[in-house]
Amino acid sequence: SQQGEEDPQALSIQEGENATMNCSYKTSINNLQWYRQNSGRGLVHLILIRSNEREKHSGRLRVTLDTSKKSSSLLITASRAADTASYFCATDANSGYSTLTFGKGTMLLVSP
Amino acid sequence: NAGVTQTPKFQVLKTGQSMTLQCAQDMNHEYMSWYRQDPGMGLRLIHYSVGAGITDQGEVPNGYNVSRSTTEDFPLRLLSAAPSQTSVYFCASSYEAGMRTEQYFGPGTRLTVT
Numbered sequence: 406s407q408q409g410e411e412d413p414q415a416l417s418i419q420e421g422e423n424a425t426m427n428c429s430y431k432t433s434i435n436n437l438q439w440y441r442q443n444s445g446r447g448l449v450h451l452i453l454i455r456s457n458e459r460e461k462h463s464g465r466l467r468v469t470l471d472t473s474k475k476s477s478s479l480l481i482t483a484s485r486a487a488d489t490a491s492y493f494c495a496t497d498a499n500s501g502y503s504t505l506t507f508g509k510g511t512m513l514l515v516s517p
Numbered sequence: 518n519a520g521v522t523q524t525p526k527f528q529v530l531k532t533g534q535s536m537t538l539q540c541a542q543d544m545n546h547e548y549m550s551w552y553r554q555d556p557g558m559g560l561r562l563i564h565y566s567v568g569a570g571i572t573d574q575g576e577v578p579n580g581y582n583v584s585r586s587t588t589e590d591f592p593l594r595l596l597s598a599a600p601s602q603t604s605v606y607f608c609a610s611s612y613e614a615g616m617r618t619e620q621y622f623g624p625g626t627r628l629t630v631t
Binding site for chain 1: 559
């Protein structure tokens with residue numbers, strides 16, 4: 406079963422706007438990761454946030470983690486057309502470190 | 518570094534045929550894994566390896582075999598291809614035998630089984 410579930414499934418915005426994607430998960434985690442996938446390509450790692458962290462930044466990306474609500478959000482500020490991609494959250498199970506479970510992703514379309 | 522490489526990029530098989538999808542990494546990563554990606558399903562873990570000689574099953578292992586004789590290579594074998602195995606296959610690796618670090622993904626193999 407899917408551990409992480411992204412919301413919304415699809416998001417369409419204009420260049421310059423902010424994009425927010427959410428991820429909810431079911432069981433306790435050690436880490437949560439966000440990945441980007443451009444059409445027809447492999448996934449690219451964006452950010453890893455640990456369970457004892459609440460917020461992390463990387464350039465125009467901001468990730469928050471609320472372990473009490475079992476949720477995370479990815480904010481992309483000042484979106485560009487090049488940000489058009491699918492975004493996935495991935496979680497590990499608290500009982501071990503061996504595997505990641507991916508959600509179904511949010512498809513982001515940024516129009517010029 | 519070439520990172521994670523996968524061959525072939527595209528493959529068409531007939532039902533019942535077998536084949537091996539190749540995956541190699543040149544980053545000396547301990548952990549390697551295989552995922553399949555189907556429309557609307559996200560990525561699902563097929564098999565993974567925490568080091569040479571050690572493999573384990575993921576969420577959807579049926580119909581697939583793996584082995585890990587070297588740190589660099591992690592081939593995925595389809596024993597008898599079925600149309601349900603039509604998918605895009607991704608190989609990934611990470612530095613630690615676990616999810617404490619980022620995973621590096623290959624470009625994928627698009628497989629069609631007719």
